[in-house]
Amino acid sequence: MNTTANAKDTGAQRRGRGGRERILAAATRLFAVQGIGATGMEQVADEAPVSKRTLYAHFRTKNDLVVAHLRGLAASGATLEGVLTREDIPPRERIRGLFDQPVTDAAPVRGCPFIDAAAEFPDPESAVHAYAREQKLRMVELIDAVVRELGCREPRDLAEQLATLADGAASRAMVLDDADYGRYARAAAEVLVDQALAGKR
Template identity: 85%
Template structure:
């Protein structure tokens, strides 16, 4: 029955989703460049023909993976668009590991992708840059809502703290490392709110 179920899964629908799930798991565990397309197909599981029907090249798979991450709600930046949380708290939640993250601690997948594809003109690096620029825009909108002056400069400072904390959390294997950056972010926000308020 197990063999039948596996065969059915290989031939069934949802191949693209299984490929993306397998790629996400493998890319996180061993890196993008260290993961081969055959390994993704085996992990999915799908035939190589199905894999290449969905993703003609590995670059296509990498971009689809990054797009899937961006829309999943599981990245650092996703908290910034949550309207159920007040603006200030959204910013401070940048310094927490996304819920459900398992050990080992992972850094920002967009920074990881940019590091694995150092050519700034490459598709993966370009997409990662777009996401990091979008992060600053989202933070700037929130600090503007809080009445802070020079929102773009403040947003860049906060984004730098968040990205730095995520990278150090990964290197040190400390999921709670963001607390240090959060303390600095609170000081920046308090000062900006005080300067921005009349009187």
């Protein structure tokens, strides 16, 4: 048995272990601080750190990396719509939470990552844009479920209105770098929900 070869193999596996996770973590940090367009694949490899060969073994193109990054954000709940799936808070609080901007200590306000990504990949047929669209449609479905739980009238229309308010507030929060900008849209959302509940019979 060649113990030297086995030791080398084990060492190589240890160095390579977690490469995909390190790449995604590095991409998330860089995208948050400087945006997707300004972040190159080589920079992601340096930040991970992994070799370019390892980077491209996991993600053949930047599109693949961006979609994986967005999928990770969606799964983590660290997006505008993440609060909508929380069962530990009442439905009305979930609606209010739509207007809280996810922020990090080191990054400027980025607003909605799906809107940001769609803007940087404007071709509707691109994988990134298509995934962003899918998440924005899912957001309406999630809001619809919450307002139905509240017993609001015309829940689908209300869901679209609330989604529009949340997305608009997120975009303005990003432009103005104001994490608390959602308070204005939240006030409008309260009025819409109150009106929908007032008409309930």
